[in-house]
Amino acid sequence: MTTTNELPTGGLLAADTGMGAVTLRVGDLDGMIRYYRDGVTLELLSHDGPVAVLGRGTTPVVILEYAPELKHASPRSAGLFHTAILFDTREALAAAVYSVAIRYPGTFTGSSDHLVSEAFYFTDPEGNGVELYFDRDRSQWSWVHGQVEMATIFLDPNRYLAEHLSQGAVDAATAGTGLGDAIVGHVHLSVGDIPSAREFYVNRLGFETTTTYGSQALFVSAGGYHHHMAMNTWNSAGAGRRSPALGLGKVEIVVPGADDLGELGERMSHYGVETRDDGRTLAFDDPWANLVEVRAASDVE
DSSP states (O other): OBOOOOOOSSOOOOTTOEEEEEEEEESOHHHHHHIIIIISOOEEEEEETTEEEEEETTEEEEEEEEOTTOOOOOTTSSEEEEEEEEESSHHHHHHHHHHHHHHOGGGEEEEEEOSSEEEEEEEOTTSOEEEEEEEOOGGGOOEETTEEOOOOEEOOHHHHHHHHOOHHHHHHHHTTOOOSOEEEEEEEEEOSOHHHHHIIIIIITOOEEEEEETTTEEEEESTTOSOSEEEEOTTTTTOOOOOSOSEEEEEEEEESSHHHHHHHHHHHHHTTOOOEEOSSEEEEEOTTOOEEEEEEGGGOO
8 A cells, every 4th residue: 555645736625524425326226225224224214206315314325216227337337336334333333234134145245444444345236335334433543644544454244243233233123223323424436547536536626635555546535534535446447438327326525515615616617627506516527427416514404
């Protein structure tokens, strides 16, 4: 792993910036609702015709859009690597992992201790990556020359569940409900190359680089988080712009206020990035036609 001490030249996103819901275009809406509701333990917040919103409380996490006319993209194309759902306690994470394990055992793909977090990985029924994770306290993160130290260390899922799966968590998972709060902690994309990702997400959009893995992966954040977004070329090196397909529909970023949204609009305009501004959201495509939409927290319902 190598790191760079790079700051964007055109301004930074506000420190309180976070991620909003991830929109997925799906071919089997009912099946995908079941996976994220009954497996991942998100709540079905609304289901209006071809669109279903799942999350916790009033916070959307995954938005499913029925798009039967679309086909699956090539596994070598750009798009979503995974949606990372952050739980507020280890017990809540254990409940979700246990729930997926008993209902969709074949979707588990691995688990890792990343030093900053503890993560479990899955692939949903339509091939979209899912990470369920818990953050260690920021006081336990290690920073070297302004860059966060992360690693990929085996995390024994059975031991983790034995240590953190309370009877209350088992009861909740068995009943198909979850514990605590859950949000989109970060979004990881598959892209064609890292220099273009850095130019767009750091120099133009305004994230800060937190870690890089050579020429294969870039991790970026606002406000000193370990990463709000990541981009890698592990499966997609050389990929061009996406054609309409099942999978990622939209990534949402939430900035604190309208002024932050306005500043971002001015910055993207300065760099010649074509944007769509409806007065509440600012939308644009990254170099691989991944749709990014930014809204102010004050406008999030």
